[in-house]
Amino acid sequence: MGPTDTTHTTPLPVVLAGARGHGSWHLANIRRLQDQGVVRLAGVCELHPLDETELAAFAAEPPEQSADFGSLLDSTGARAAVICTPIQTHAELALTAAARGVHLLLEKPPAATLTDFERILTGVRDAKIACQVGFQSFGSHAVPAVRALVRTGAIGTVRGYGAAGAWVRDDAYYRRAPWAGRRRIGDTDVVDGVLTNPLAHAVATALELAGSGAAHDIASIETELFRAHDIEADDTSCVRLTTTSGLPVTAAVTLCAEQAGEPYVIVHGDRGRITFWYKQDRVLVQRAGHGPEETVHGRTDLLENLVAHLTHGTALLAPPHRTGAFMRVVEAVRNAPEPAALPSGAWHTAPALTGDGTRRVVRGIDAAVAAAADTLRLFSELGVPWALPTEVSSP
Known part of the structure; x- marks a missing residue:
């Protein structure tokens, strides 16, 4: 059942x-x-x-x-x-x-x-x-479909996983709750940064596709954390994990996009690539000797899956042990130096997409986010001008 x-x-x-x-x-x-x-x-x-x-x-x-x-x-x-x-x-x-x-x-x-x-x-x-x-x-039926494509060699040998998320959030987003955009409140850790909360799915989904979701699957973590908004936490960041099998998993994300886009994960192979837009359950396969193949998949709701597990023994789709690697990222962000404030020339204000507020837009960030997912490089390695050498490594 x-x-x-x-x-x-x-x-x-x-x-x-x-x-x-x-x-x-x-x-x-x-x-x-x-x-x-x-x-x-x-x-x-x-x-x-x-x-x-x-x-x-x-x-x-x-x-x-x-x-x-x-x-x-x-x-x-x-x-x-x-x-x-x-x-x-x-x-x-x-x-x-x-x-x-x-x-x-x-x-x-x-x-x-x-x-x-x-x-x-x-x-x-x-x-x-x-x-x-x-x-x-994790409930998307595209996840096992992508894994099956990788397992059967559709894109050759996997070289790494890249994730990109470019979203727009206005100033009101950080006024919605006392903990929004905070790293801590008093002595209590909050860690409400772009990598760890709003675009956490980008990181976790890449790790899930890589089969490296457990804490012990990660050998090292490198972070680059920045902020355009006047907040404690990061709103424009990238992270690169190296799995114990030696594969890189790089995620680049922002809440200061020039244009809001659908977040995605790319599986890079030596004979092609698979792109998974995880909010849309949409998969695009591009490989040598074939035309592009696009499919849209169904999705199982996690609460429904939990009930099915309790009543029929169906396997859980997102058990906590498969999020341990993601929690290693949360911990790396928590322990990293305070996010670097972007210089005023790196961003500008624009009208909010809804309402009367304003939003902050980082110049060139959409291209930088996409390039990081494409190349598996960090912002500093891409030569992004404001990405100063403040990278922190976590063993």
Whole structure:
């Protein structure tokens, strides 16, 4: 029985922690799955309860609400929880659920520090619960399709993996929450940088395609972190991981793009390349002796997959151990020197794409991001003028 089979009879009671912001996507997804009889929204954990308008889709059977996550799990008898709260709260909430035997869909990044991630791993293992990390791209059916192409030699010997993400975020993006764009709040690590949160999928998806998702799969990490916005964290950065098999995995990302584009991962072979636009589930194969071949694939929802795992034993698509390499990146970014502020001549302001605000645009960044994914080089190696030699290596 596959992960999208929903023939079980009792909807799984779910609590959602964090239902605003990105959490509103989870709220709508739970509604979709509730309509299919897969889950039931038993509770919502928010500091300030959702109002009738926010819960209009659940008006016929409104969920219980509380700011106390543990009490809510107890009173609702929830069997699973979706955690979509600020990064620095993930570990404690995940351990609260694990202590009660409640299964988890934990938003990315799973934790702000490697130590907290390891605490989550231990808590999940000791409680014998299922845990899924919210890298939705891992549910794309393109992932096994690309791996199959690589395995059968469609592009020859793999030389490396490149990822590119060029997004636009305006100044309001960093005003949406107290933790937005922060590296830490007081003594608490947050690590809300472009590599570790908004475009984390670019890094994690490249590692997943490379089959190097575990922490022990990484030999070294090099980071170059920059910022155009007046924030603590990075908004324009690149990272290169070297796997224990010797392959490079390079990701270059920005929130200061000239034009917003779809993020992608390239698998480089000595006889061709495969490009995977992971938000669109779209794959393009370009290889010697063949015309370009493009396919669009389906996708399995991670919450649906979690329920299928619990009811039918279907394998989890994004278990936490397969995000350990990504957490090594989070840790490298956390321990790196403060992101370098780009010189004023490197960026300019432009009107926000929506609303009355402004955004910061790094000149030439779209081409630099694409070139890094194409060549597997860091910004400094590409000769980008503002990429000063501040690279940090992490063994």
